[in-house]
Amino acid sequence: MATTQIPYSALVPNSSLTDPAGTTTVVAPTNNMQISDAFPELTVLRVVNTGIEQDITIKAGAHPPALAAGQGDLVVTVAATTGVQWIGPFESGRFVQADGSMLIEAETVNATITAFKVPRNT
Known part of the structure; x- marks a missing residue:
């Protein structure tokens, strides 16, 4: 099965960002989701849950x-139902x-899931 790509929504220094839609978990859990060319220390995930309680796993x-x-x-x-969880930033190591x-x-x-990339400096 294909991997679902989660693109970054870059936070903008000294400005604003319109709330992005995010990527819906289409065929989870048999289908991994991936952030290509990731910057773990600059990555924060927003997970909006619309169903039953569930676990989100960062591999x-x-x-x-x-x-x-x-x-691990x-x-x-x-x-x-309407649970929102913020996860990150992460350790690349x-x-x-x-x-x-x-x-x-998922x-x-x-x-x-929305992946936000925090800017390093302004």
């Missing part, structure tokens, strides 16, 4: 380059994959 990276991948996945429970991406799994198809 441990590949060693190398993720030297701390042995700490990060699993965050998002409340049911734990979550970056060999291709430079980050992988995310337990059900009832979530929308």
Whole structure:
């Protein structure tokens, strides 16, 4: 199955950003979601849950380059119905994959995930 890409919504320094729609978890959990060319330390995920309580899993990276991948996945429970959970920022030494991406799994198809990229400096 194809991997669903989650594009970055870049936060704008000294400005504003219209609330983005996010990426709906289409065929989770058998279909991973991926942030290509990820910057884990600058990444914050907004998860909006529209169904039952579920777990969102940030997959441990590949060693190398993720030297701390042995700490395992990060699993965050998002409340049911209208639950919103903010997750991150992340440690590249734990979550970056060999291709430079980050992988995310959702337990059900009832979530929308938005990846925000925090600017480093203004």
